[in-house]
Amino acid sequence: MNELLEQFLIESRELVAQAAKDLATLARDPVDGAAIDSAFRAIHTLKGSFAIFALSPAERLLHAAEDVLEQARKGAALLRPATLDTLTACLDQTDRWIDAMERDGALPSDADERASAVLALLRGHVADQLPKADTSEPASQAADWLTALVAREAHQIDQSIADLIAFRYRPDADCFFRGEDPLSVVEAIPDLVALAILPAEGSWPRTAELDPFACLSLIEGLSAADEADLRAAFRLQPDQVEFAALPRTSRKTDREKITADGTLLRVESARIDALADGLRDLVIAINSLAPLANDMGRFDRALATRLRSAQVSIERAATSLHGHLAQIRLVPLEGTLRRLPRAAREIADALGKSVAFTMEGETIEADKQIAEGLFEPLLHLLRNAIDHGIEMPAARQAAGKPPQGRLRLTLARDGDAITATLSDDGTGIDPARIHHMAVERGLLDEDAVLSDDESALRLIFEPGFSTAAAITDLSGRGVGMDAVQAAVTRLHGTITVESKVGSGTSFHMRFPAHALTTQLLVVEIDGDRFGIPFGQVRETLRIDTSAIKPVGLGQVCVLRGSAVPVVDLAGLLGLPSMTAPTSRLVVTHIEGSPVALRVGNISHRLDTVIRPHGGVLGQAHGMLGSAIMGDGSVLLVLDVQELLA
Amino acid sequence: MSVRVEGGVIYLAGRCPVEDAEDLLRALEQDAQATVDITGLQRLHMALVQVLLAVRPAIQGQAAAGPLSREIFLRLISDNDRTPKNP
Numbered sequence: 257m258n259e260l261l262e263q264f265l266i267e268s269r270e271l272v273a274q275a276a277k278d279l280a281t282l283a284r285d286p287v288d289g290a291a292i293d294s295a296f297r298a299i300h301t302l303k304g305s306f307a308i309f310a311l312s313p314a315e316r317l318l319h320a321a322e323d324v325l326e327q328a329r330k331g332a333a334l335l336r337p338a339t340l341d342t343l344t345a346c347l348d349q350t351d352r353w354i355d356a357m358e359r360d361g362a363l364p365s366d367a368d369e370r371a372s373a374v375l376a377l378l379r380g381h382v383a384d385q386l387p388k389a390d391t392s393e394p395a396s397q398a399a400d401w402l403t404a405l406v407a408r409e410a411h412q413i414d415q416s417i418a419d420l421i422a423f424r425y426r427p428d429a430d431c432f433f434r435g436e437d438p439l440s441v442v443e444a445i446p447d448l449v450a451l452a453i454l455p456a457e458g459s460w461p462r463t464a465e466l467d468p469f470a471c472l473s474l475i476e477g478l479s480a481a482d483e484a485d486l487r488a489a490f491r492l493q494p495d496q497v498e499f500a501a502l503p504r505t506s507r508k509t510d511r512e513k514i515t516a517d518g519t520l521l522r523v524e525s526a527r528i529d530a531l532a533d534g535l536r537d538l539v540i541a542i543n544s545l546a547p548l549a550n551d552m553g554r555f556d557r558a559l560a561t562r563l564r565s566a567q568v569s570i571e572r573a574a575t576s577l578h579g580h581l582a583q584i585r586l587v588p589l590e591g592t593l594r595r596l597p598r599a600a601r602e603i604a605d606a607l608g609k610s611v612a613f614t615m616e617g618e619t620i621e622a623d624k625q626i627a628e629g630l631f632e633p634l635l636h637l638l639r640n641a642i643d644h645g646i647e648m649p650a651a652r653q654a655a656g657k658p659p660q661g662r663l664r665l666t667l668a669r670d671g672d673a674i675t676a677t678l679s680d681d682g683t684g685i686d687p688a689r690i691h692h693m694a695v696e697r698g699l700l701d702e703d704a705v706l707s708d709d710e711s712a713l714r715l716i717f718e719p720g721f722s723t724a725a726a727i728t729d730l731s732g733r734g735v736g737m738d739a740v741q742a743a744v745t746r747l748h749g750t751i752t753v754e755s756k757v758g759s760g761t762s763f764h765m766r767f768p769a770h771a772l773t774t775q776l777l778v779v780e781i782d783g784d785r786f787g788i789p790f791g792q793v794r795e796t797l798r799i800d801t802s803a804i805k806p807v808g809l810g811q812v813c814v815l816r817g818s819a820v821p822v823v824d825l826a827g828l829l830g831l832p833s834m835t836a837p838t839s840r841l842v843v844t845h846i847e848g849s850p851v852a853l854r855v856g857n858i859s860h861r862l863d864t865v866i867r868p869h870g871g872v873l874g875q876a877h878g879m880l881g882s883a884i885m886g887d888g889s890v891l892l893v894l895d896v897q898e899l900l901a
Numbered sequence: 902m903s904v905r906v907e908g909g910v911i912y913l914a915g916r917c918p919v920e921d922a923e924d925l926l927r928a929l930e931q932d933a934q935a936t937v938d939i940t941g942l943q944r945l946h947m948a949l950v951q952v953l954l955a956v957r958p959a960i961q962g963q964a965a966a967g968p969l970s971r972e973i974f975l976r977l978i979s980d981n982d983r984t985p986k987n988p
Contacts, residue, residue, distance in 0.1 A: 453954060
């Protein structure tokens with residue numbers, strides 16, 4: 257993906273999220289000046305980002321949204337709830353376009369129509385307050401500055417062998433107060449060929465009349481960069497700058513980038529992973545120093561002591577590096593969760609329901625892997641809550657509730673864990689009905705007695721359980737709450753449900769906040785070692801090989817009075833089969849029944865980070881990933897459940 | 902403090918943020934004949950450039966190399982911009 261587009265995707269999504277947050281604030285307090293300003297700035301910058309790619313439908317739409325906020329900012333118009341809804345629709349549309357840019361690198365063919373449709377809505381709300389869409393200067397005025405510039409910079413223009421673009425940048429008079437420095441904007445212009453700082457009003461004021469904190473300047477210049485790169489330099493000031501091309505026929509010069517100092521660095525996550533891998537290798541290398549010092553001690557105690565003290569300092573440095581790295585991997589949850597509000601609106605719209613979704617605590621941080629893994633189960637719960645929990649508006653009114661359903665996601669940090677609670681004020685889950693359906697679906701014996709309502713509610717997480725009376729477009733895709741349970745388990749999390757018939761349901765989830773380490777049981781087959789996640793192991797035992805009896809195509813052994821199928825791990829992995837008088841078995845449960853896996857030897861336990869495989873290996877059946885062992889060798893980690901399924 | 906006055910010379914040093922514009926303007930108001938020394942200057946905010954362009958003191962020294970110092974100070978020092986170009 258092109259770097260500019262990549263940056264666009266990151267920045268524009270952040271801006272959409274910021275504006276959405278501000279609109280949510282304004283929904284509670286329509287005259288919150290800070291929120292209006294912030295939303296205005298976000299939308300304004302967003303417009304500039306789209307302008308870089310010359311995506312005019314988006315620019316048009318955002319321009320209109322910006323106008324509405326500008327009116328509110330000046331106090332000329334009040335932001336009514338309907339207007340805020342339409343502004344939110346603008347943002348949702350923009351967000352969909354950003355998705356399209358990521359997918360196809362372009363806006364969909366219907367972008368113009370969609371922009372017009374939302375624009376019509378927007379104009380409907382503030383018909384008399386919207387200025388005309390075309391705010392560009394008259395052509396003659398534009399030509400004037402260009403003529404003056406060409407005359408002034410004639411020498412530079414003659415010297416240049418590249419196509420040049422002239423720019424005229426008129427910073428807002430109050431831009432210093434917003435923390436802007438037009439000079440640093442100019443500094444970031446690629447391939448600057450000429451620059452002039454001119455008095456915006458034609459002449460500089462006299463010393464006594466000079467306001468040191470008002471920007472009185474106009475900056476004009478020439479750049480040999482591409483127009484897109486030049487526009488990118490002004491992406492935060494799209495409406496303060498004009499461009500004009502001065503084409504040359506000659507070839508382009510190699511470009512040398514001048515970049516502004518940045519305090520924030522965006523780094524590909526793969527690089528952080530590589531750093532973590534490197535650090536693990538370092539720790540492994542450090543571990544080899546201790547035996548070396550011991551060996552050395554036999555010949556020279558003093559030298560061994562020096563080596564040990566060097567080892568301690570290296571270890572200390574590595575530990576501190578580890579801590580810093582863990583910090584880098586911590587990301588705010590809002591990055592991945594910011595799509596939930598839009599998803600909630602779209603799901604509700606599709607079902608003809610009205611839902612107010614609020615999110616709290618989304619700024620808390622968790623390991624990248626956790627933050628990314630949270631989205632899927634939460635989206636699924638959200639869908640279920642809107643689809644099955646929240647009633648249709650009429651039904652809600654009949655039940656004495658407000659027509660708009662309420663959904664709240666609360667995230668919090670609890671020691672080393674993060675908790676997420678999703679609550680709705682919908683119809684609730686009836687334990688008796690769940691019990692009945694579980695029996696109907698063969699998940700429960702008819703006469704089974706459940707200890708309490710909670711156990712009944714837990715049945716919804718069983719595979720194959722779906723409570724929807726009608727299979728809907730949204731949730732009825734054959735995956736149910738068991739998919740949520742699986743996703744939560746993958747993140748080493750837990751989920752519980754609490755519900756009150758008629759007044760709503762809450763799902764409580766708990767996840768570790770830091771990098772996931774997994775306890776592995778290391779087993780050996782003829783010298784090859786494999787890891788099995790401890791969670792998949794019920795017990796391990798040793799039996800005489802003669803006690804394993806062939807039955808039909810398979811083999812069984814008797815375990816506490818019942819026959820348990822035995823499967824050779826060597827056979828599953830395509831390795832030569834083992835022959836030994838005694839067998840080591842690892843017992844696991846597949847769909848509730850025990851299955852014994854015959855392995856060569858059971859080596860030891862290991863607490864480590866499993867790295868999922870990418871590429872071809874990622875598709876390999878029955879593999880969770882790999883882990884690096886203390887001696888530096890790579891351990892393949894098996895997914896026994898999948899291998900035996 | 903990145904604006905320092907000493908013996909009729911106003912020294913701009915290091916990174917001059919927007920707040921320094923007022924100090925620079927005040928120093929130039931107090932001594933209209935002051936020379937501004939930019940030898941130790943690393944960066945300056947647009948607000949200070951404006952003050953220099955409007956008041957036009959004599960400039961001495963050489964600012965850190967770079968396109969901006971070339972574009973801004975060369976003109977200031979060689980006094981090319983005395984007459985406004987955009988009347």
